[in-house]
Amino acid sequence: MTFQIDMGIDSSGRPACVDLEELLATRLLVQGNSGSGKSHLLRRLLEGSARQVQQVIVDPEGDFVTFAGPYGHVAIEAVDYSLAEITRFATRCREHRTSVVLSLEGLEMEGQMRCAATFLSALFDAPRDYWYPALVVIDEAQIFAPAAGAEVAEDVRRASLGAMTNLMSRGRKRGLAGIIATQRLAKLSKNVAAEASNFLMGRTFLDIDMARAADLLGMERRQAEAIRDLPRGTFLGLGPAVARRPVTIRIGEVETSARSSSPKLVPLPDQSPAEDMRDFILAPVEETMSLPLAPPPPPRPAPAAELLEALAATPAAEPEDADPVDADAVMADALHGIVADPDSALRPAAALFQDFQVRCRMAGLRRIALDPSSFARRLAAARAGIYQPEDEQWAPAMTAAAAVPDEMLGAFLLIARAARENAPCPSDEEIARIYGTSSLGRARRVLAYMEDRDVIVTRTDLSGRRSVTIPRLGWTTASTDA
Incomplete structure (x- = not known):
């Protein structure tokens, strides 16, 4: 047409x-x-x-x-x-x-x-x-x-x-x-x-x-x-x-018009004699009642990162009868809340780290043994559904993950989790989502990158169903449509 x-x-x-x-x-x-x-x-x-x-x-x-x-x-x-x-x-x-x-x-x-x-x-x-x-x-x-x-x-x-x-x-x-x-x-x-x-x-x-x-x-x-x-x-x-x-x-002509338009000539207003206008323009400004000086502005608040560091460095007196806090459980809950937020994928890692620290402190965890780099890897694991990567069952997967770049960690662990649980191989859409993109081509390039470095082996049968094996672990996902 x-x-x-x-x-x-x-x-x-x-x-x-x-x-x-x-x-x-x-x-x-x-x-x-x-x-x-x-x-x-x-x-x-x-x-x-x-x-x-x-x-x-x-x-x-x-x-x-x-x-x-x-x-x-x-x-x-x-x-x-x-x-x-x-x-x-x-x-x-x-x-x-x-x-x-x-x-x-x-x-x-x-x-x-x-x-x-x-x-x-x-x-x-x-x-x-x-x-x-x-x-x-x-x-x-x-x-x-x-x-x-x-x-x-x-x-x-x-x-x-x-x-x-x-x-x-x-x-x-x-x-x-x-x-x-x-x-x-x-x-x-x-x-x-x-x-x-x-x-x-x-x-x-x-x-x-x-x-x-x-x-x-x-x-x-x-x-x-x-x-x-x-x-x-x-x-x-x-x-x-x-x-x-x-x-x-x-x-040709148009039906709509812009909110602004080119300047047009318009007649000047009728003016009084020049002497009258001179007196009007140059008339002294009337004195107005003096107002008290405004108070000085309050000091600028410290950045959130400095406040969090100061809180972490301040020893807190724990009540004698306070129940001990399970740090791993608190951090896992905080990661649950961040991953559940649909906007978290669009926020920078530094902002998510601050959010994570605030959530942990609100749950009673005073000391957080994670730096920004460790948090980024743990967040990638959480997005793959692994909230406590230090558990013994995930130790082999975390060791094998050292062979992939940090930005691909979530995709690798998503595959590792599916392989360990004998679940269907993640789709390109799932890999793209956890990689932080909507492009299926980028998801396929992530798989190709890991396969080129012998981290994974991809198999696709004649019906187009795909499975992925992690040779170092001996784990294989179930087949699914590619």
């Missing part, structure tokens, strides 16, 4: 259209200086395809939230949510094929980049069952894929640039068609811009941007001057979804 999006008229007065099916396969880059009509173009494109395909809009200025009314898009104000919630929203969006607008208004640049990277990565990592076609429209793309170092933390810049690169280079196989708009090509990463096969170039004045636009359109350098002379709302288009040769397109 094909569908033509009416974008306006070309230089000869005929309708100019964009092929939606071709656009989903080849991606689009829109460029133009501020005021050239980029947002108007994106709005025309989105309105024309809203009833045909899922749309995901990353909106730095909050201009596209008006799609929530007539077209039923779900508007998400990112400033009101955590990154963990943004991840869940993106997964649900792909699962239910819901069109959304992620408004980043109110966030600083670093916050916008961090939020967009989290959202796009969650879209990209969605399970294969949810790889439905979707247009992913990103306005002001130079913010999220800068050509040079931005004034943000390096890890944030790398995460944002990586998410944009994945969208434009590998998103097609996942049904994600990137549509990016930028004011200046020179500020946009070349690796991101080069992945687009369709181009709509609006009015541009700087020579470096005109030269790059002319190169993308296959024009000679002397023809680049035409880009400078384009009127507002007119674009030069090229690409398999637009036209095989450069074509001039004047964008």
